Amino acid sequence: MRRREFITLLGGAAAAWPLAAHAQQDQRVRRIGVLMLIAADDPEAPALVGAFSQGLAESGWIIGQNARIDYRWCPNAEAARAHAVELLTLTPDIILASSTPLTIAVKQLTRTVPIVFTMVSDPVGAGIVDSLAQPGDNITGFMLWEYSIGGKLLDLLKEIAPHITRVAVFRDEANPTGIANFGVIQAMATSVGLQVRPVNVRNSDEIASAVEAFAHNPNGGAIVLGNALLTVHRDLILNSSLAISCRPSIPTASLSRMVA
Numbered sequence: 644m645r646r647r648e649f650i651t652l653l654g655g656a657a658a659a660w661p662l663a664a665h666a667q668q669d670q671r672v673r674r675i676g677v678l679m680l681i682a683a684d685d686p687e688a689p690a691l692v693g694a695f696s697q698g699l700a701e702s703g704w705i706i707g708q709n710a711r712i713d714y715r716w717c718p719n720a721e722a723a724r725a726h727a728v729e730l731l732t733l734t735p736d737i738i739l740a741s742s743t744p745l746t747i748a749v750k751q752l753t754r755t756v757p758i759v760f761t762m763v764s765d766p767v768g769a770g771i772v773d774s775l776a777q778p779g780d781n782i783t784g785f786m787l788w789e790y791s792i793g794g795k796l797l798d799l800l801k802e803i804a805p806h807i808t809r810v811a812v813f814r815d816e817a818n819p820t821g822i823a824n825f826g827v828i829q830a831m832a833t834s835v836g837l838q839v840r841p842v843n844v845r846n847s848d849e850i851a852s853a854v855e856a857f858a859h860n861p862n863g864g865a866i867v868l869g870n871a872l873l874t875v876h877r878d879l880i881l882n883s884s885l886a887i888s889c890r891p892s893i894p895t896a897s898l899s900r901m902v903a
Contacts, residue, residue, distance in 0.1 A: 673704070673737070675712045676730035678749060680742040680762065681875055682718040695739075718875045723748035731756065742874075743769050750782055760784030764824065764868075793828035793866075797835050800864040807864040809838050811857045813850070813880065814868045816843035824868050839866075850876055 677695070681688060692714070696706055704710040713733055715726035727749040730738060737757045740746040746760040750771060763771060764787045772778035775786070800807055810832065812825050825841050832839045842857065842865075844850045850873075857863055867873050867880055 670709050672708075673710050674733060674735045675699075675710060676733060676735035676738040676756075677712055677714045678723065678726060678730065678738065678740045678745040679714060679716050680718075680745060681716065683714075683716040685716075685718075685875075688716070717745055720744035720748075724752070727752050743771070746771055746782075746784070750780075754781055756781065758782040758784075762787050765790075790824060790827040793824060794831040796866050797828065797831055797837060800866070801835055801837070804864055807837070807862050809840075809857075809860065809863040811842045811853070811863065811865045812839055812868065813842045813844060813853070813865060813873055815873060816845065828866060844873075847876055847879055850879055854880065 679688070679691065681691075695712070699706070699710060706712060713730060713735065715730055717723045717726050723745045727738075727740075727745070730749070731752055735756060737759065738749055738753075740749050740758060740760045741762045743763050743765075746758070746763055746766075747769065749758055758781055760766065760771065760782065761784060763769065763784060766772045766778075766784065766786060767774060771784075772782060773780075778784075797810065800810060810828075812828055814825060825839075829839050842853045844853055854865075857865070865880075867877070873880070
């Protein structure tokens, strides 16, 4: 996700925080727990941290003055619950969770601490909120995109490489939102003359082998759905495609990191 997009999302999250209206009147330091979907040493981590701090500052929350942030970095879903437990032991005033797995992990552990989520593709389908109009419980946040964008990704692939006839849709099979995303893409594929198939992956080894297997036949492209696993391994997907010898690289459209 681009830095400006992260500022928009997290700045909006800060503005939506109910405590923000009292930022100037009540100078008690508020503790914010943050679950991030990438590793702490990810090259984009400093920019994301800076974007969040900037968004908070624009809403009156200054780190070191009236706000403190405790980050936990979760490059995979397996670590999510343990990190969520750690944050809750710090008694935060609010938790920000990015991605579906991290949001589900923290929601399962508390019904009292307010939760704001970002980068969740289908909060209703994933069971995170009751409805978009009335989220319910202690949680609210932002949907990542409209599913109809799947059709746009197919259009982009045809524009990038008009010769393609096959499309692999990479998704994390442990993420329930991948099923709904694929359904929309599949429904739209016929109208643009493409055959699509899901490629379920659970780790880096499966990603590399899936790219290699798909590239054995010509005229293929790929869509990479936006979730924690595939976002973390975005470079692996691109590099695996480019490294395949004796055949063109696979053109790729990505929901996790769109190129303007």
